[in-house]
Amino acid sequence: MMAWELAGWAEYCVAFVVFFAAHNIPTRPSVKTAITARIGARGFGIGYGLVSLVALYWLLMSAGRAPIVEVWAWAPWQNMVPVIAMIPVCAILCFGLARPNPFSFGGRKNDQFDPREPGLIRLIRHPALAALALWAAAHTVANGHLAHVIMFGVFTLFALLGMRMIDRRKQREMPDWSQQLSAMRASSRRSTPRHWGSFTIRLGLSILLYIALLRGHGLIIGVYPLG
Template structure:
């Protein structure tokens, strides 16, 4: 289907990442699915649309923009390890600064964990993933794909900050100042060790599954 499928996938991606999280649709969905059900359904929808978008980029007409070189793969491999570690350290953690936190009432600004480095670890991981893959894919469809993701992540940080600051008022400033002043230590050492191990396992799994999922080996 070429560019038509690709354009449709881009539109659906942005619709599914904007409409379900905005009022009045989000409160309506949460009331019927529950917070956990909404989170699971939204995650499944996001992953499904993401898989379609990546597949559509691969099926779009090939228009080269720059030549491939081995160092581009090496860069992506190097960047993806911290991406996996950030994901492992951030998923299902309290994060009152974002819309994806779990049990936000339990957030301790004195031990913020990964939030000591950034308020938006998941968006940071998305930005790093997109930037690394942008360098390694020099055709028009993938350059647009990963460029959109990088811009989406960067802009998303600002938009989420603005909305959450408006919703939380002075509490946002207090929590942000406290988490920046906290010592850079994990929430718990055993928990951090387990999550780092999970991040390493995710990295290894992605290396192994990449040829089957995306048709290209990241090892060259």
């Protein structure tokens, strides 16, 4: 193996380690408590988000610089898989996050959660992880090189296992977890939203997010989804 190939795989492995360390270490109770005491909960959230994005970007770039080992041949139709899949990904994020959701992370004002009006949470308890799994699985189809297959495959598995881990943790933390879940599942399956204002805003954000990702993908990642 050439020196440049070894360097490419080395960077890829280091980026992987840094990515998971950046997500794991700050969220440990002792570390999170110490950081929050210094910069506050809001500061921790902003800092954690920025560090996560930087680590993700480095990992994505390092996968592109890793030696090319073809697992399957590329075909033009494969690009359309993530292009189409990102429509529900954006919708899941915009309709599922920043709303009451005691069952997972990414919720807001969880104490105001009403199991009779759960919205998207009724179908997808873990919107952030569901979006991650769909994003990663769709991008695996369009990226048949070994480094990308490993990366997106790990992301998909991580998201799916993460849902089960959070369910177990929430069952320990929430004495009424089963009752809330049953009440939510038994809620009315309304075909129309109760709050049209909120629905319209989230729908608009979904469309804007999709357009931004579609247009910005080439500028940021260097790959243009539509050619």
